[in-house]
Amino acid sequence: SSSTFYQKYHRLEDIYEWINRTTHDNPSTVKAILIGSSFEKQPLLALKLSMNDRPDKKAMWMDCGIHAREWISPAFCLSFVQHSLSFYKQNQEITHILDNMDIYVLPVMNPDGYKHTWTENRMWRKNRSHTKNTNCIGVDLNRNFDANWCMEGASRDPCSETYCGRFPESEPESKAVADFLRLHKDSIHLYISIHSYSQMLLFPYSYTLEEAPNHSDLLEMAKGAADNIKRYHRNHYVYGAGAKTIYLAPGGSDDWAYNLGIKYSFTFELQDRGRYGFLLPPSHIHSACSEALTAVKTVALMVINKA
Numbered sequence: 001s002s003s004t005f006y007q008k009y010h011r012l013e014d015i016y017e018w019i020n021r022t023t024h025d026n027p028s029t030v031k032a033i034l035i036g037s038s039f040e041k042q043p044l045l046a047l048k049l050s051m052n053d054r055p056d057k058k059a060m061w062m063d064c065g066i067h068a069r070e071w072i073s074p075a076f077c078l079s080f081v082q083h084s085l086s087f088y089k090q091n092q093e094i095t096h097i098l099d100n101m102d103i104y105v106l107p108v109m110n111p112d113g114y115k116h117t118w119t120e121n122r123m124w125r126k127n128r129s130h131t132k133n134t135n136c137i138g139v140d141l142n143r144n145f146d147a148n149w150c151m152e153g154a155s156r157d158p159c160s161e162t163y164c165g166r167f168p169e170s171e172p173e174s175k176a177v178a179d180f181l182r183l184h185k186d187s188i189h190l191y192i193s194i195h196s197y198s199q200m201l202l203f204p205y206s207y208t209l210e211e212a213p214n215h216s217d218l219l220e221m222a223k224g225a226a227d228n229i230k231r232y233h234r235n236h237y238v239y240g241a242g243a244k245t246i247y248l249a250p251g252g253s254d255d256w257a258y259n260l261g262i263k264y265s266f267t268f269e270l271q272d273r274g275r276y277g278f279l280l281p282p283s284h285i286h287s288a289c290s291e292a293l294t295a296v297k298t299v300a301l302m303v304i305n306k307a
């Protein structure tokens with residue numbers, strides 16, 4: 001849209017206002033779904049984009065803001081929704097995707113942590129839950145899913161940035177997402193989790209160096225996305241299975257979604273490669289979101305053509 005709204009980062013209240021405005025302005029195509037609430041009782045609101053009521057349509061899920069300090073992630077979810085709504089029937093690829101797939105977008109999966117980065121600590125990563133008999137706060141939601149939970153690459157120390165929690169899905173935020181994906185696992189064929197930074201397109205597994213059964217499919221899709229980012233944006237994204245490409249990371253949402261049966265599952269690490277890191281300036285939002293959009297469209301089109 002012409003407004004500068006999508007070239008800025010927004011505080012939590014403004015994102016909730018945007019969710020209300022977007023659903024209100026698009027009553028027949030956008031629905032807000034309350035999938036749960038955070039530790040501090042903030043609503044976990046996912047948007048459902050559905051352009052037609054074609055029966056047995058596939059769906060994709062995209063979550064942003066699982067890690068609080070990765071501000072470019074929620075910024076991308078907002079710009080992705082805006083772009084999809086305004087280019088439906090204008091852009092052939094967006095139209096093809098939305099004609100064939102419903103899209104669930106969770107703009108801020110960790111609202112308590114996101115709010116904390118605006119008010120107290122810009123570099124906060126985890127959620128804000130309290131663990132008894134420790135004064136350290138927060139669980140790494142991307143180590144809290146039931147996928148090789150709390151093995152190598154996570155920590156049982158509540159003060160660690162990769163604290164796995166007391167048990168799998170101990171956190172209301174990861175439980176809410178897992179419940180929703182379990183409920184819709186037969187229709188959701190593509191899972192994407194948006195993070196920053198390091199410009200990587202990652203896929204299962206991250207909890208083991210073993211190759212996923214459809215590794216060649218996932219590699220082809222990630223390569224296609226990285227090639228398109230290079231071709232259209234002249235920027236370089238690394239791609240590959242998580243464990244080998246970034247680090248061992250158990251309890252991740254993408255690995256869990258994959259094992260649930262969502263065979264096309266990705267984690268995208270957006271800009272940059274470390275110059276600004278989590279503090280990516282607002283002037284970089286447009287290019288970071290354009291590159292991420294290219295990657296999402298590439299893999300979504302491939303899923304539609306495969307199944």
Ligand SMILES: NCCCCC[C@@H](C[SeH])C(=O)O
Nearest residue numbers: 142195206242249252253267
């Ligand atoms: N599911 C693990 C995917 C690879 C690691 C992703 C990064 C994003 Se900040 C992490 O959770 O440490």
Ligand SMILES: [Zn+2]
Nearest residue numbers: 067070195196
């Ligand atoms: Zn992250």
Ligand SMILES: [Zn+2]
Nearest residue numbers: 195196197269
């Ligand atoms: Zn990251």
